[in-house]
Amino acid sequence: MSEPIRLGIAGLGTVGAGVLQLLAAHGERLSRLAGRPIQVRAVSARDRSRKRPIDLSAYQWTDDAVALARSAEIDVFVELIGGEDGVAKASIEAALRAGKHVVTANKALLAHHGTALAALAEENGVALNFEAAVAGGIPIVKTMRESLLGNEITRVYGILNGTCNYILTRMEEEGRPFAEVLEEAQRLGYAEADPSFDVGGTDAAHKLSLLASLAFGARVAFDHVYIEGIEEIAPADFEAADDLGYRIKLLGVALKTDAGIEQRVHPTMVPKHSPVAGVSGVTNCVAVDGDFVGSVMMVGPGAGAGPTASSVVSDVVDIARGVVMAPFITRAGELVSYERARMRAHEGGYYIRLSVYDRPGAFAKIAGRMAEQEVSLESIVQRRPRTALPGLGDRGEPGAPTPVVMITHQTTEEAIRTALEAIERDGHVSEKPRMMRIERL
Amino acid sequence: MSEPIRLGIAGLGTVGAGVLQLLAAHGERLSRLAGRPIQVRAVSARDRSRKRPIDLSAYQWTDDAVALARSAEIDVFVELIGGEDGVAKASIEAALRAGKHVVTANKALLAHHGTALAALAEENGVALNFEAAVAGGIPIVKTMRESLLGNEITRVYGILNGTCNYILTRMEEEGRPFAEVLEEAQRLGYAEADPSFDVGGTDAAHKLSLLASLAFGARVAFDHVYIEGIEEIAPADFEAADDLGYRIKLLGVALKTDAGIEQRVHPTMVPKHSPVAGVSGVTNCVAVDGDFVGSVMMVGPGAGAGPTASSVVSDVVDIARGVVMAPFITRAGELVSYERARMRAHEGGYYIRLSVYDRPGAFAKIAGRMAEQEVSLESIVQRRPRTALPGLGDRGEPGAPTPVVMITHQTTEEAIRTALEAIERDGHVSEKPRMMRIERL
Numbered sequence: 118m119s120e121p122i123r124l125g126i127a128g129l130g131t132v133g134a135g136v137l138q139l140l141a142a143h144g145e146r147l148s149r150l151a152g153r154p155i156q157v158r159a160v161s162a163r164d165r166s167r168k169r170p171i172d173l174s175a176y177q178w179t180d181d182a183v184a185l186a187r188s189a190e191i192d193v194f195v196e197l198i199g200g201e202d203g204v205a206k207a208s209i210e211a212a213l214r215a216g217k218h219v220v221t222a223n224k225a226l227l228a229h230h231g232t233a234l235a236a237l238a239e240e241n242g243v244a245l246n247f248e249a250a251v252a253g254g255i256p257i258v259k260t261m262r263e264s265l266l267g268n269e270i271t272r273v274y275g276i277l278n279g280t281c282n283y284i285l286t287r288m289e290e291e292g293r294p295f296a297e298v299l300e301e302a303q304r305l306g307y308a309e310a311d312p313s314f315d316v317g318g319t320d321a322a323h324k325l326s327l328l329a330s331l332a333f334g335a336r337v338a339f340d341h342v343y344i345e346g347i348e349e350i351a352p353a354d355f356e357a358a359d360d361l362g363y364r365i366k367l368l369g370v371a372l373k374t375d376a377g378i379e380q381r382v383h384p385t386m387v388p389k390h391s392p393v394a395g396v397s398g399v400t401n402c403v404a405v406d407g408d409f410v411g412s413v414m415m416v417g418p419g420a421g422a423g424p425t426a427s428s429v430v431s432d433v434v435d436i437a438r439g440v441v442m443a444p445f446i447t448r449a450g451e452l453v454s455y456e457r458a459r460m461r462a463h464e465g466g467y468y469i470r471l472s473v474y475d476r477p478g479a480f481a482k483i484a485g486r487m488a489e490q491e492v493s494l495e496s497i498v499q500r501r502p503r504t505a506l507p508g509l510g511d512r513g514e515p516g517a518p519t520p521v522v523m524i525t526h527q528t529t530e531e532a533i534r535t536a537l538e539a540i541e542r543d544g545h546v547s548e549k550p551r552m553m554r555i556e557r558l
Numbered sequence: 559m560s561e562p563i564r565l566g567i568a569g570l571g572t573v574g575a576g577v578l579q580l581l582a583a584h585g586e587r588l589s590r591l592a593g594r595p596i597q598v599r600a601v602s603a604r605d606r607s608r609k610r611p612i613d614l615s616a617y618q619w620t621d622d623a624v625a626l627a628r629s630a631e632i633d634v635f636v637e638l639i640g641g642e643d644g645v646a647k648a649s650i651e652a653a654l655r656a657g658k659h660v661v662t663a664n665k666a667l668l669a670h671h672g673t674a675l676a677a678l679a680e681e682n683g684v685a686l687n688f689e690a691a692v693a694g695g696i697p698i699v700k701t702m703r704e705s706l707l708g709n710e711i712t713r714v715y716g717i718l719n720g721t722c723n724y725i726l727t728r729m730e731e732e733g734r735p736f737a738e739v740l741e742e743a744q745r746l747g748y749a750e751a752d753p754s755f756d757v758g759g760t761d762a763a764h765k766l767s768l769l770a771s772l773a774f775g776a777r778v779a780f781d782h783v784y785i786e787g788i789e790e791i792a793p794a795d796f797e798a799a800d801d802l803g804y805r806i807k808l809l810g811v812a813l814k815t816d817a818g819i820e821q822r823v824h825p826t827m828v829p830k831h832s833p834v835a836g837v838s839g840v841t842n843c844v845a846v847d848g849d850f851v852g853s854v855m856m857v858g859p860g861a862g863a864g865p866t867a868s869s870v871v872s873d874v875v876d877i878a879r880g881v882v883m884a885p886f887i888t889r890a891g892e893l894v895s896y897e898r899a900r901m902r903a904h905e906g907g908y909y910i911r912l913s914v915y916d917r918p919g920a921f922a923k924i925a926g927r928m929a930e931q932e933v934s935l936e937s938i939v940q941r942r943p944r945t946a947l948p949g950l951g952d953r954g955e956p957g958a959p960t961p962v963v964m965i966t967h968q969t970t971e972e973a974i975r976t977a978l979e980a981i982e983r984d985g986h987v988s989e990k991p992r993m994m995r996i997e998r999l
Contacts, residue, residue, distance in 0.1 A: 135850070147708060254851040254854060255854060256701055256705030259705050260700075263700065263872060264697030264700050264701075264869075264872045266875055267867070267871035267875070269583075390838065392833075394836070395836030407868065409583075409865065410695040410864060411862070412858065412859075413697070413856065413859075414857040415855070415856050415857075416833050416855040417852065418853075423851060427706065427708045427709055427850040428851075430707070430708035431705045434704070440879075447591075
């Protein structure tokens with residue numbers, strides 16, 4: 118066997134411990150398959166004395182991740198510290214500059230500094246692998262880098278945040294409101310004490326920006342992602358979706374349009390019989406549409422020690438085998454700065470839910486506002502909800518608001534927003550109109 | 559850029575034409591990414607004059623695939639002829655012996671001769687890549703070879719034949735019998751004139767034997783696959799499945815048990831809410847259970863020119879990049895000959911449908927036969943079917959047969975078969991008992 122490949126691992130939380138456990142379990146077989154011994158040489162974390170499910174005595178210890186990154190003792194620096202700046206960034210930069218390969222699970226860092234770090238890796242002729250940064254155990258990065266290369270990618274989308282999908286699944290199954298399910302998710306450990314990063318859509322947007330770069334040969338442009346979280350979804354939306362043949366998912370979608378690249382994370386109506394609709398609970402998925410392959414989807418665990426370790430280790434084995442590629446497929450200097458396609462230019466179908474005062478002429482006025490914007494309707498349902506809508510009066514009372522749900526044909530977001538603003542101004546609705554995009558799948 | 563990588567393509571049917579079209583569309587970009595020009599140097603097929611959707615004038619032509627395989631003009635031999643023996647086998651062997659890399663979509667050939675061909679490739683230090691041989695456009699081979707390496711695989715399973723899944727989907731949705739749907743599928747081009755290879759399960763078994771080898775480091779053992787086709791499934795089975803919360807899929811499943819490796823292709827009850835249940839129509843899927851990653855599933859097109867070409871080309875690009883691995887992960891000489899786990903040793907839950915004469919004591923006798931084999935029941939439903947069962951008399955008539963459906967707890971196939979044989983012998987049923995395995999997902 119050849120020379121060993123020596124790892125330095127910085128960050129010994131859940132994922133770091135998982136990587137050490139995986140290597141303890143399967144390191145020997147992996148070394149055989151890679152053709153050279155895979156050795157953990159040194160580790161680093163903030164607090165050596167913290168209780169961990171692993172024995173660290175066999176590894177050199179350093180408190181300084183940046184020093185570890187530069188150490189002559191290692192060939193690969195595995196960054197599992199997290200955070201979009203600070204020591205994670207400093208140590209990765211130090212490693213790349215010192216000619217060390219880097220493996221990281223840090224989506225926030227790459228979403229903000231991906232293109233620059235990729236350039237640094239390429240200048241130094243080393244790998245910057247980040248399979249674990251997108252959708253945990255799902256090997257989507259390698260699939261896009263290597264397996265789907267023969268395609269022009271037209272769209273990439275997926276369920277990229279397990280916390281949101283868990284909450285939406287429970288809301289759908291149990292008819293309960295967001296706040297209540299969130300609280301339970303926090304109690305069960307599926308949501309953080311400060312959940313805004315997940316439920317607000319930022320985490321999914323980090324991952325989407327990396328997928329978009331891989332798909333379209335574009336510079337990573339996290340600040341171009343349009344983001345809407347799941348906080349405003351009501352039980353009434355799930356009921357309407359069910360009636361109309363849809364499910365509600367927080368989808369991240371990136372596609373090329375005439376206006377540039379559209380990157381968006383928002384609650385989305387997906388047809389009940391689409392594969393993505395069947396992905397429930399904390400599970401993630403990523404689908405890629407390509408001109409030759411059609412559509413390929415991968416489903417699996419988006420987080421957790423074991424799945425994330427599986428991805429980190431596959432990145433390490435690639436390096437051990439000498440497989441080093443441009444991090445974002447296209448070399449960093451050749452990645453294109455696409456126009457950001459504005460959301461108002463987005464084209465698609467829309468779901469609209471109004472709470473309409475039951476007065477003569479109200480409905481005609483609303484229909485007129487839609488017609489003014491040339492929005493045509495696929496279906497209109499006026500129905501008594503299974504659960505009460507907020508702001509809805511006694512339905513026996515004349516003039517009390519009635520829920521009205523509409524599905525539009527293909528139109529633009531500009532037209533929808535303009536129509537809804539006018540409808541709200543006209544005063545025939547008792548609350549702000551609710552709108553959700555429909556994704557064609 | 560370095561030296562070009564020169565391809566010889568044998569077989570210019572749908573897939574061969576697709577590969578040429580893909581390279582015409584994206585060859586330049588692929589060459590850039592691979593770091594060297596990818597060139598089709600020569601092609602071969604039986605009939606040069608056949609009308610094809612591509613211009614062949616730029617390529618050398620030879621009628622002799624074996625001569626092409628050995629040609630000094632090529633570096634990679636792409637075999638798209640098909641067939642488990644004959645010219646496909648002869649030309650691949652010739653190519654490997656001449657030190658040419660081989661890319662093939664030929665599952666039948668690999669199912670029968672995979673281990674020997676892998677050994678030949680390794681002896682000659684060349685690649686034998688077969689992404690397109692398993693599940694068409696789904697990049698499952700590379701995912702198992704490279705991305706999931708850090709796992710001990712415990713089970714691999716999937717929907718591996720699009721024709722069967724199409725027929726089952728139509729039967730389920732429309733409540734129609736097998737023969738009628740098959741005939742329609744043949745008319746629409748979704749099934750061959752002689753459909754036995756697909757509907758009988760052989761094609762899925764070919765693919766399963768390759769997945770099992772990749773998963774367990776085992777020699778390819780197609781003759782160890784237990785095979786049952788979909789011909790016997792009746793509308794009444796779909797109705798019962800629906801009532802009980804299941805769907806019916808032709809699943810290929812390979813797993814390690816105490817008795818060896820179980821490889822089986824058969825109609826399977828899968829829970830309605832499992833991801834595999836949502837895979838409809840001609841779409842395929844493959845799921846892999848690993849000790850660290852948990853479960854990862856890939857969904858996509860299992861056949862067709864574009865998807866298959868996408869896989870073939872990714873195999874070519876890997877070779878162009880210098881990535882050459884043991885075809886079945888473990889080196890051929892180290893692949894293990896596992897015991898074949900006999901189906902009678904299979905453990906799982908079972909679905910049983912009986913047509914029971916409504917006579918005093920009949921049901922007690924049946925229950926007794928199950929008890930003798932220590933088979934315990936999770937549920938029993940005695941119901942009037944939505945459609946008539948074959949062999950069922952006038953239900954008003956005393957003593958006429960009544961459909962009875964049972965779901966068992968975990969038991970062995972030995973116990974189930976013994977109980978059903980006794981039940982049939984006892985004469986209280988009007989037709990042979992129907993049995994289907996339930997997969998835990």
